[in-house]
Amino acid sequence: MARLDGKVAIITGAASGMGLAGARLFAAEGAVVVMTDVAEDALRREAAAITAETGATVTARTLDVTSPQSWADVVSGTVAEHGRVDVLVNNAGIHIAKGVLEAELEDWNTVMAVNTTGVWLGMKSVIPHMQAQGGGSIVNVSSIAAIIGGEADAGGAAYSASKGAVRSLTKHAAQWFAKDGVRVNSIHPGSVFTGMAAAAGFTKESMGAQLGGNVPLPPHVGDPEDIGYGMLYLASDEAKYVTGEELVIDGGWTTR
Structure with a gap:
């Protein structure tokens, strides 16, 4: 029996990177996967590829995580098509490399809207369905930046x-909805080599070399699948007694 047999999962930010890795693993483990993103062409291409590779039921739905109506459309469409929502992975996120003094209000609001408000709207949209069906699992992707400062x-x-807010919001939801059988956990990735890193001019080797002083475990940078496996564990019934926890996947960065 596959680890997610019979489960219906919505994954945000699934057109690339960690969300895409999670979608591939979920499909391979028997889930019905609803992949969402704003990058429509890449999303549909990757969903079709996963279907071809695994034979799983994989659909692509455009989702702006900052929009309540967009969330309502995706969740209602998923329930209408598949009857339930068992798993939500709030993975979509953006980064603007500006500090306290350099950032403008527009920068701040844009990042908070995607990274924090998007997570809240996702939970607000799916939890009533999970309550009605007797439970579910929510996985919120935060960051080690919610735990430590500096280069993280x-x-x-x-x-x-924004990622610190996701960390706290996860614990809030875990407490309030445990009675309904809804588990809510967070994942805290460290350095991960994604398409975004490649677009910035890094190779996995150069990124690892730059971060070797922070990350003790070679090659000093993770793969998207490393985070995907964390999503898979928390989504599965293997984690049925786990809620409100922080799964740190960082090659040992936060041990320093």
Whole structure:
């Protein structure tokens, strides 16, 4: 039996990076996967590829995580098509590399809208369905920037604040909805080599070399699948007694 057999999962930011890695793993483990993103072309291409690779039921739905109506459309459409929502992975996020003094109000509001408000809207949209069906699992992707300072936030003050808010919001929701069988946990990635890092001119080797002073475990930078496996564990019934926890996946960065 696969680890997510019979579960319906919505994953945000699924067109690339960690969200895409999670979608691939979820599909391979038997889930019905609803991949969402604002990058429509990449999203539909990747969803089709996963379907071809796994034979799983994978759909692509455009989602602006900052929009209540967009959330309502995705969740109602998922329930209409599949009957339930068992898992929500709030993975979508952005980063603006400006500090406290450099950031403008527009920068701050943009990052907070995607990284924090988007997580709140996602939970607000799916929890009533999870309550009605007797439970579910929510996985919120935060960051080690919610735990430590310095290079962990790559110079982004709003990013650090937004991910700290996700950390606290996760614990709030875990407490209030445990009675309904709804588990809410957060993942805190460290350095991960994604398409965004590649677009910035890094290779995995150069990124690892730059971060070797912070991350003790070679190659000093993770793969998107490393975070995807954390999503998979928290989404599965293997984590049925886990809620309000922080799963740090960072190669040992926060041990320093």
